[in-house]
Amino acid sequence: MADIEFPSVEWFQALADITKEDPTYRKFGRLNAVIVFKCGDKHISTNFDVLNIHEIREVGENARRDADFVIEMEPDVWRGMLDDIKKNGHASLDWTLNTLDLRFDEPIHRNELQDGFKADMFFRYNPSLQAFFDNAAKIPTKFVAPVA
């Protein structure tokens, strides 16, 4: 497989294709949430619809308000997390989503409208989301430097 640029729709689509067949994901997979992933100035919206992962598309800043929650990290943190996953086959102790959420002054997840119920989906679906990103170990990734 040729290197796929991160962040991009193609990269998240490749991750979704692998994850949909992943038994770990399917075990914990009842996930109903629209999540926007933000890296630099790129916003990728993804619809996690029970066991399907679809409607992956690049969106504008305003679309964050329509998402159940947003996961936003600085480009170097995204890269650190994905490098760690590639190295270990999964996120190691310091690079899991929950640990990253607690590492910085501000959480990496939020609901744009401060809806606590929707923001809490980050915790409810965390095992599924971790399984999703752990599959990034299988994707040859080429990092591009998005505008921060």
Added chain:
Amino acid sequence: MATEARPEKYITTFQQLMEEGRKNGYRLDWLLPRETFGARLDSTPEAGGLLLQDIDRGPFAEIPDWSDNMTGRPRGSLTRANAARVGNYSVRTKADIWLKNASQLYEEAVQRQWSSAVDVPWETMEELPDDIERAECQLATFLTEVEFVAGDVPGKWISETTPDYYEPRMFLISQIMDEARHMDVFRKRAFANGGGLMSQTTNVALSGGAIDSARDFTEMSARLHISGEGLVLSIFRMGERMSYNEAEKAIYRLAASDESRHVAFGVMHLQYLSQTDPKRKEEIHSYLDEIEMGLVAGTGGQNPAQRGTPSNAALAILLGGGSDPASMMEGEQIALAVRQRQVKEYVQRVKVAGLGERFENGRANATLAAYVSA
């Protein structure tokens, strides 16, 4: 949901049966087809299978605002005049227990069940420094005790609830299974690496006092789901962060997922109540007044950054990476930061529950406001 009409032959067979019964003196009126007969439900695994919300149809989906069902009759089924009163249910008003998405949360709970025996990679545990292992064992002891309460408290409300509100009832049953699993996984963690259970909590309130004495389901839910489970969720999240191996990571991650589902139940129930029975809002605010006093003072154990309890000292050791003063100080600072998150999350949950005015009109505890603005 796609449906498929029943073939005509079934209806013909039914009519023949009724005729046969009449001729021979049998009462076959119980065979009368119900409103949903003749339609089959389709489902696919990709869409989540056949879900409770899919079968909410016709009279079976009519949820009464007040229930006179004292006989254990399944909602929507036909009454039987000589049915015994098997339940003297105290929760028979819809607003007292209902929420919009109980079916979804229940289905999610069922689908996300896990096993502490096989879903935790216990083999990744290695010998830890003595102070760290002792702190792990103390925290595991504390969480085993907490989860015992969390399973006990909702249990008594299940048999108090009319079967007409079976969705929240079944969610509570799933919660008890979750809490049992948490109890077993933290008990296992205490022993798994050559340790064992340590000291019982010194905090009487935490061992169930205020929550267990709740006189009303909503009072219980506010104290347990919004306050207690919100606290435990924060501890589980800290636990995931301070894990020393993949086994602990898995334990805390999976337990936090369960716990946040319980929080979601409480938030959505309070939201339903505040929308449909607003005259009770003042009463709910009074519970929140007490909850916030506990949050600030830590009297209910809600403050993981509080000093003086074995479990919080254990947290500081684990977060700081050791029992020397500098490490513990660092651990306390991390716990304080998580505490600020915990309070902010509490505020967001109360707002979405429809009770956010307390943060605008000065009623909320002032110390909480300081946390939020920090």
